[in-house]
Amino acid sequence: MKTLQLLGSFLAAGCIYFGQVATALPASTSTFTSAGTTTTGTAFESDAYSLSDEGTSTSTSWRAWPTLDPKLDVGRAVAPSFNLTYLGSSCTGYKVMNVSESSTGVQATLQLRGDACYAYGTDYKYLQLNVSYETEDRIHVGIYDTDRKQFRFSEREDIWDAPLYHDASYPKDRKYAFHYNEDPFEFWVTRTSDNDTLFDTRGQKLIFEDQYIELTTNMVQNYNIYGLAETIHGLRLGNNITRTLWTNDEASPLDGNMYGNHPFYLEHRYANQTNSGKASSHGVLLLSSTGMDILLREDYLQYRVIGGVVDLYVFAGGSNGPKDTISSYVNAIGLPAMQQYWTLGFHQCRWGYQNISQLEEVVENYEKAGIPLDTIWSDIDYMYKWRDFTIDPISYSGEQFRTFFGNLSEAHKHYVPIVDAAVYAANPSNKSDDTYYPFYNGVEEDIFLKNPDGSLYIGAVWPGYTVFPDFINPNVTEYWKNALYNWSRQMTDEGLGYDGLWLDMNEASSFCIGSCGTGKLDQNPIRTQVTLPGDMYDYSFEFPEGTEYTNASEYQVAMQGQKLQDAATSTAVVIPTASPSTKAKKSEDRNINYPPYAIDNEQGNHDISTHVLGVNATSYDGTARYDIFNMFGYGETKASYKAMLELAPNVRPFLIPRSTFVGSGAYAAHWLGDNHSKWSNMFFSIPGAMIFNMLGIPMVGPDVCGFIGNSNYELCSRWMAMGAFFPFYRNHNTLGAISQEAYIWSSVAEASRRAMKIRYAMLPYWYTLLYQAHAEGTPVFRPMFFEFPDEPSLSDASRQFMVGDAFLVTPVLEPNMTTVDGVFPGDNSTAWYDWYSHEAVNRQYNQNVTLDAPLEHINVHIRGGNVIPLQEPGMTTFETRNNPWALLVALSPNGNADGFLYADDGVSITPNATLSVSFSALNNTLSTYVSGTYAVEQPLANVTVLGVSSAPQSVFFKGQNISSYEYNNDKQELVITNLANLTSQGAFSQNWTLTW
Structure with missing residues (x-):
């Protein structure tokens, strides 16, 4: 009790403020005046902290709810098998029989060479080998059990479908060759142009058991691979790590398995690693929805998969660079969905906006501060007792929503709410639950996952005991569509009432192991978390690294608070015990709850069912989640996409899973999930976004300023500036932390205005990049080695990044810095220009250049050889689209540049009209080549040309002599203005030339 009193007194003092000025204020103080002024607030604002355990919803009283025992989510202590004695040493592999070769591939039978070894399961005596020469640069190696007992992912197009299942052309001219040895069976794939070996199992045995498959490829020395996501790691993976693929609700675990699963890697080799002496890239996909460990070691990479079959795809790539390899991969798995134009604007969210009034206040404050805002988001606060497809009748009433959504729409702004994956399981003894149609309708339609005995699988998530839609059920999309529609009728009488969906908790997360709610629905609603951020004993005292120096006194106060809270909540730590190193025995039944091979699951005690929907949850057709465990989020996303498209035909669905x-x-x-307000998390968001662009998800970004813990003005200033150059740009933080909207601190507001001015000016360039990703599979957000693949020093460079091929961004990633070091790749044939000054960068090859970086500034440079379409930035994407155009021409040292612009209505799946404009600068002439019928009505205001070696004698636009231009000899910059009258029909209504 004494500790509690001390903690309460400490919090009531309200004396922590990680801002520019440390101020002791009452705990309820929170003020905002206008743009450019210093604002005040406290670390413990009244809307985020309370010395009670009342929860966030005005209609919810936690005291009346029974509580789920947190021990139900602990799980059995399991030691990861890769750390234990290896049990596959005595396995003898397979030999080849009955070979059939043709122009389309190779087929054969594989027979076990010796006795079964039962390493981590029961060995199959016979396997089927099916090698298919599918396309010019893609080969498929399939290895299956002839008994057909293993789950075959490739036979379930109802679960997962992609072009690679349909686009096989079996060409005669191929970039690869398949080779094999018969006894023991070994295979390797080479690239025909240079004879480089791309995948090589020679000297490595194949193990194929009912719950364990081991496939190993030899690797070149000091290999460079990227991918095998999702995890928090640097860009280049290295050769002494183990990657685990198993969906997991865990916030930012360093090197641990996280939310997504992408068993694909890109390998990039430099000249000294190839036979040809030229840099080259290739890709490898082991298509599986089952859990696996991937061991990256000095000279090999080894897959250890706990089920399924082998579906291996090798993308031959070549010396054209990693962009081509990624394009080939993304075309095979499905080109990215085209996003609506407004999604490129700035988004604001937090867990803790308790009512409509707070949302309105946030929108108004952004307007006052002169900071652009396109979209406001809602976390679970808007729900009635945190139940999907409901609205809190007091804080978020339907009438309030109608007014709010109408005002947003009128201002051309947007609203995106959260939807969780699990549905509240209604209490049959509670009359008030009788109207919760999402549950009763789902039961009637029989679309929820079951236990093996046919009863409902009942886990526990935010609202209490919950059920989970079976997203491979053919009827689930109709159910999901009806739920989304009926929910939207609570918000608005017209349209949907929301502009996109935020799909959370869809690993799927569950706060207990197994069907813990079976037989207990009469206890619902239960409280599934003992404490929440901002509850008693769960105040956030986290802060960014370096705060102890910039805000020493506040740091000390926070540390004292943390100690008091730790003392009040200290519990004993349970140490996991090791699993015995014993081989599996022959068995007719799989142990899916505790498979013989234990993957290195980050969660809990390494139990694979900790904090997730259990592996024995069963779909309508008997498929166990064990076999398709990593696909729940994909299934929900696909169903949501189809449902949204039916509800709003021809409107591109905006989904963030x-x-x-x-x-x-x-x-x-x-x-990128639930990150922390740490400088380290800011850095790791860069390789995170790079990797997802390689995986065919270009519209990606982190929670800017961090989600968990308290941000401060320095971190948030730097992160808001950097976030403006990520494809998806959203500020989001947690319940129980200090507010971090961009207007809270004056330095953050100024940094945001400056960076957003660039982002919004670049919107035509951003949108064109999204279109090219959608049409060709090319990444939007790129590591430097993608653009400069011959420079080995860039193999792990991720403190800088490229936006397309034209922009290089160099953010500050450490506290208390006023400069930043960066490199400017390329030799003397590459020019770089400062975005702000337009001056050329004077640098040597591979040289680190120190750049000035005051707090409110982010360094942005333009690569010579690019023509960049721009528009005058406004306060929304809509306003910007209606502003005049400009062109920035950054010439290469030889005086050339080119560029491309794509435009359409920004909304439709199939636009009625499109516009494509190619730009070419050569011999002091800029030319446009226009195609398409989409009308861009705004005029061209000006053209700026960088790298013009001498002052022009005259300037002609469309053959007309122009006098409104200036030339700066020091910068070698030509600025041509007053072009609006000459382009009154639209900047690109016809072809034109500009000559200087």
Whole structure:
């Protein structure tokens, strides 16, 4: 009790403020005046903190709810098998029989060479080998059990479908060759142009058991591979790690398995690693929805998969660079969905907006501060007792929603709410639950997952005991569509009432192991978390690294609070015990709850069912989640996409799921999950976004300023500036932390205005990049080695990044810095220009250049050789689209540049009209080549040309002599203005030339 009193006194003092000025204020103080002024607030604002355990909803009283025992989510202690004695040493592999070769591939039978070894399951005596020469640069190696007992992913197009199942052309001219040895069976794939070996099992045995498959490829020395997501890691994976693929609701575990599963890697080799002496890239996909460990070691990469079959795809790539390999891969798994134009604007969210009035206040404050805002989001606060497809009748009434949504729409702004994956299971003894149609309708339609005995699988998520839609059930999309529609009728009488969906908790997350709610629905609603952020004993005292120096006194106060809270909540720690190193025995039944091989699951005690929908949950056709475990989020995303498209025909659905799988980009974007307000998390968001662009999900970004813990003005200033150059740009933080909207701190507001001015000016360029990703599979957000593949020093460079091929961004990623170091790749044939000054960068090859970086500034540079379409930035994407155009021409040292613009209505799946404009600068002439019928009505205001070596004698636009231009000899910059009258029909209504 004494500790509690001390903690309460400490919090009531309200004396922590990680801002520019440390101020002791009452705990309820929170003020905002206008743009450019210093604002005040406290770390413990009244809307985020309370010395009670009352929860966030005005209609909810936690005291009346029974509580789920947290021990139900602990799980059995399991030691990961890769750390234990290896049990596959005595396995003898397979030999080849009955070979049949043709122009389309190779087929054969594989027979076990010796006795079964029962390493981690029961060995199959016979296997089927099916090698298919599918396309010019893609080969498929399939290895299946002839008994057909293993789950075959490739036979379930109802679950997962992609172009690679349909686009086989079996060409005669191929970039690869398949080779094999018969006894023991070994195979390798080479690239025909240079004889480089791309995948090589020689000297490595194949193990194929009912719950364990081991496939190993030899690797070149110091290999460079990227992918095998999702995890928090640097860009290049290295050769001494183990990657685990198993969907997991865990916030930012370093090197641990997370929300998504993408068993694909890109390998990039430099000249000294190839036979040809030229850099080259290739890709490898082991298509599986089952859990696996992937061991990356000094000279090999080894897959250890706990079920299924082998469906291996090798993308031959070549010396054209990694972009081509990624394009080939993304075309095979499904090109990214095209996003609506407004999604490129700035988004604001937090867990803790308790009512409509707070949402309205946030929107108004952004307007006052002069900071652009396109979209406001809602976390679970808007729900009635945190139940999907409901609205809190007091804080978020339907009438309030109608007014709010109408005002947003009138201002051309947007609203996106959260939807969780699990549905509240109604209490049959509670009359008030009788009207919760999402549950009763789902039971009637029989679309929820079951236990093996046929009863409902009942887990526990935010609202209490919950059920889970079976997203492979053919009837689930209709159910989901009706739920989304009926929910939207609570918000508005017209349209949907929301502009997109935020699909959370869809790993799927569950706060207990197994069907813990079976026989207990009469206890619902239960409280599934003992504490929540902002509850008693769960105040956030986290802060960014370096705060102890910039805000020393506040740091000390926070540390004292943390100690008091730790003392009040200290519990004993249970140490996991190791599993015995004993081989599996022959068995007719699989142990899916505790498979013989234990993957290195990050969650809990490594139990694979901890904090997730259990592996024995069963679909309508008897499929166990064990076999398709990593696909729940993909299934929900696909169903949501189809449902949204039916509810709003021909409107591109905007979906942001947390859990993703191979091909998710064909339906959705992604945010990088529940990160922390740490400088380290800011850094790791860069390789995170790079990797997802390689995986065919270009619209991606982190929670800017961090989600968990308290941000501060320095971190948030830097992160808001950097976030403006990520495809998806959203500020989001947790319940119980200090507010971090961009207007809270004056420095953050100024940094945001400056960076957003660039982002919104770049909107035509951003949208064109999204279109090219959608049409060709090319990444939007790129590592430097994608653009400069011959420079080995860039193999792990991720403190800088490229937006397309034209922009290089160099953010500050450490506290208390006023400069930042960066490199400017390329030799003397590459020019770089500062975005702000337009001056050329004077640098040597491979040189680190120190750049000035005051707090409110982010360094942005333009690569010579690019023509960049721009528009005058406004406060929304809509306003910007209606502003005049400009062109920025950054010439290469030889005086050339080119560029491309794509435009359409920004909304339709199939636009009625499109516009494509190609730009070419050569011999002091800029030319446009226009095609398409989409009308761009706004005029061209000006053209700026960088790298003009001498002052022009005259300037002609459309053959007309122009006098409104200026030339700066020091910068070698030509600025041509007053072109609006000459383009009054639209900047690109026809072809034109500009000559200087």
